Amino acid sequence: MINNAIEIKENLLIEESRKKVLLVINCLQGGGAERSVLTLGQGFYDLGYEVHILRFKSTVAYELNDDFIYHQLDFNSYRSIPNKSMQHWFFAKVIDNYVHKNIGSPFLILSNLDRADRVMRYSNLPNIAHVIRNTISKKIELFRSQGKKVVEADLSNIYSRHPCICISQGVEKDFQNTLAITNTKMIYNPIDKKQINQLALDFEPEFDNYLIHVGSFKTQKAHEILIRSYAKTQKKLPLLLLGEGLLLESMKELALSLGLDGHIHFLEFQKNPYPYIKKAKFMVLSSLFEGFGRVIAESLALGTPVISTDCPSGPSELLPAHNLVPVSDIDALANKINEAMIDISTYQYPFDDNLLPANIASQYIEFMTVTD
Template sequence: MITTTTTQIKEDSNKKEKVLLVINCLQGGGAERSVLTLGQGFYELGYEVHILRFKSKVAYELSDNLFYHQLDLNAYKSVPTKPLRHWYFAKMLDKYVTKEIGIPILTLSNLDKADMVMRHSNLPNIAHIIRNTISKKIELFRSEGKKVGEKKLSNIYSRHPCICVSQGVEKDFQSTLAVTNTTTIYNPIDKIQIMESASEFKPEFDDYIIHVGSFKTQKAHEVLLKSYAKTSKTLPLLLLGEGALLESMKELTTSLGLDNNVHFLGFQKNPYPYIQKARFMVLSSVFEGFGRVIAESLALGTPVISTDCPSGPRELLPPYNLVSVGDIDALAKKMDEAMANADIYQSSFDDELLPIKIAQQYIAFMTKSD
């Protein structure tokens, strides 16, 4: 039996066209924040927006403008194989959506688990949102001993159109999986909401460098810490986030003699006051899909230095703000320059990233696909 939790559907809901966004959960990640922001963009365009997730976990404040649903995928663990489980769950999901929500004009699938389910769905106008450089994800999984096959992934993503969050992601996706029914639409950034959130409280630190991101291999915190150790360290480094590699990064901090300079602040539901007050933001990632925190920093007027990942940062920042992936000395040099004069790394925010503008691109893509 499907376990559900939904908001009460408004009496006039059948008068509005509906958009459905599907994701595993709403935990504290960039993809989850992007789903909620995109939902707001569709709402601003006049659509009725539904968010459907498979787990109850929520790390963000949920807007009253959207409707929320939960269908429990774990309730089907007794189905013998994952492919069969995903197929069966998709049929249950279609039945639920048709009965409780109505037929959406657009359904957007987000992240791996949702994609594996929604490839079997028969709802109209489904698209997968591709949020990361898939070749790099495959490399990472294989380095961790996980089996990943390009053919299997091609089968998942070849049935429905795929919308990539950067041009770099789209190019990599096409070349890796030979899937060509793709386009690029950037992640939405709610500049007004971000600026309002940035004024909610005053951080306990006055002048600092900041990094926001989960402690996982992709973010390469070890490169950031080793680079910072080579700087003058005239400003402290704040690290916001949680993740599997948190404790090992704390140990590295100690071994580099940085305990008095580096501060681990954990996951922050509202990181924007910290970002706004920072002298500059720094990213050391091995790969990014879009680099959401870069765009958020630019919305707040905070300069950004980043590694030049295969996709994302170079589409948001000028070349001078970028360094080669894994180049500890080059990153240290730029951090020293920014500690002395962060203005040389200032960049402007592109208003085309506002939620309503991005939502319009999705509707235009759907109309074209029809």
Template sequence: MTNNATSIINNLPRENKKKILLVINCLQGGGAERVVLTLGQGFYELGYEVHVLRFKPRVEYDLNPNLIYHVLKFRLYKKIPGAQRRDKFFARTVDRYITKKIGQPDVILSNLDRSDSVFSYSRLPNIVYVIHNTLSLLYKFQQADIGHQKKENFTKIYSKNPCACVSNGVQKDFLENFGDITPTIAIHNPIDRDCIRKLGDAFVPEYENYIIHVGSFKEAKRHDVLLRAYAKTDQSLPLLLLGKGKLKNDIEQLVVELNLEDKVVFLGFHENPFPYIKHARFKVLTSDWEGFALVIAESQVLGTPVISTDCPSGPSELLPQNNLMPMRDIDAIAAKLSLAMKNSEQFHSEFNEALLPITIAKKYIEFASNCENIGKKA
């Protein structure tokens, strides 16, 4: 669509515009939350009136002024006994609010399990769940004590509406664990190239010639594997860790145990991590699982080389084989780190413009339309 056409559509009266609703529990600190805002911009560029509904008021991102925001607090319903009963009551409130305050959206995209559970009780049409994670690994389906119940609950939820998975790996995991319970598709996360480039120029970090890791201190990111591998190199470049999380104290202690205090820098959480990524010699990822691995595509936008573990979803869909490492293999990761420290440019890879927000938004519209047509035929 041309800029002129988009401008004409965006100037139409509200009642003449098609509507998109993106729903998520909150807008604080996570990759899925950032994806909602980026995807919303893609729909806006297509000429849609874009609404974002969340269940907690707290925000940690700059809110895109092109989107319309709503808060409907779930906290008020926590006193209702029973999780399913609670979500069912709240879903009725959500349906009434959407109908009254927004009108009937052409597509509703539900993001993450809190929203997904609520919308499994919704009576509104054209709902699509966006599956952001490799669910079997995140929720430990293999553990008999808690995993089996989680899997049963998710089967009930995700059988209700079509599911768009953020990578081929996430879709594969979904089908292997739930079977063909609903229409599915793999649609990669959107990347706002121009915004990331602008943010990357916001400042110049005080550090030079360093390795960067960006990610929360949580189990999936395997900072412990990264540090043990890094300790086996000559540490010719310092390692900067950007993020926050519940395992940070454990990782700080491991740094001491490995005598890396002079080589590892804890940067804390930064709302804008992009200057640190842009000025790094290379980015490293040592995760056991990802959904899409946003930070890889974002690094490619900024021209920063990336090496990553070949975890079940995400990295292999974004990087050449040469840039990948086996998961949890400390010696192999150490060897790849050493190669990158000597010559990081051999791990440079180009950003794929098919990930731009307007392109990804079109894929969601097409999927939702196809699912709607299937439903009408049925």
């Protein structure tokens, strides 16, 4: 009994001495940013940190890691406040009090995506940094094309208070140029190669000899470009489209109108897409813009070749020029797909082990140590 008590006390002391990392995000729905947050958390955990994840909604599309400590505070309770800035200000105070009482003093707090950023901008907690996950000028262009009002000065106000960590060189350069903010650091997204390859063995996909695209059906991913490009190929291999979103039904109609019924398969969102990616002959991306291009790095980690549009940031930092085509160029993408369907060997490219979770988490720790 005495030995057990000593062991319990020692374990408690170890837990108390661990530095804590807090990752803040609106929810854990099925997107690349959400997966990146969970992967980065694993990197911190592997380095001996206590990992806390705070979200504002209960939505979860991924398996939750039992090594993490999860928290939820409901943002919807504050939507009745007429002014959005006041909603965010009040909620930030709730978060500050909650963290002080239930978590303590994190070594690092990372805010992820728009909702969290708008709230954490008002937080008085120490050691906060925003993770910038997309090419902000392109997002502004897209929002304005949809009739949404975006003011660069408002965004500068959100991101000027705390340091900003950009997930690619292109994202950082664009962020600095667009918002005139220089307190930035570039750190790539983490990719858990070991876990991805384990998950790829979970089941055997029902398809053989196919190409694949994984991504939400939204304007940014440019499924229309991909489908129209594929229609111009010899269609030697079928195309699998994994994802869901507002544009899914219209893309199904487009494929049908182009006579691609039987050639394109819509498999909707897959909690575990890795068996499909690993078995594919190659991955193809048609995006208008990407921050990093997580699915590219994941495909390379599985040994699956990738061809992609040459977005302003992301793909060119992960792939050689031979694997890239101009954005929105239907004919160029069709030619590249045709070439890859005939001989994919020239598009093979190795995975960069610098992207492993512990390596990426170490860069965050170094950044915060220098910042302090």
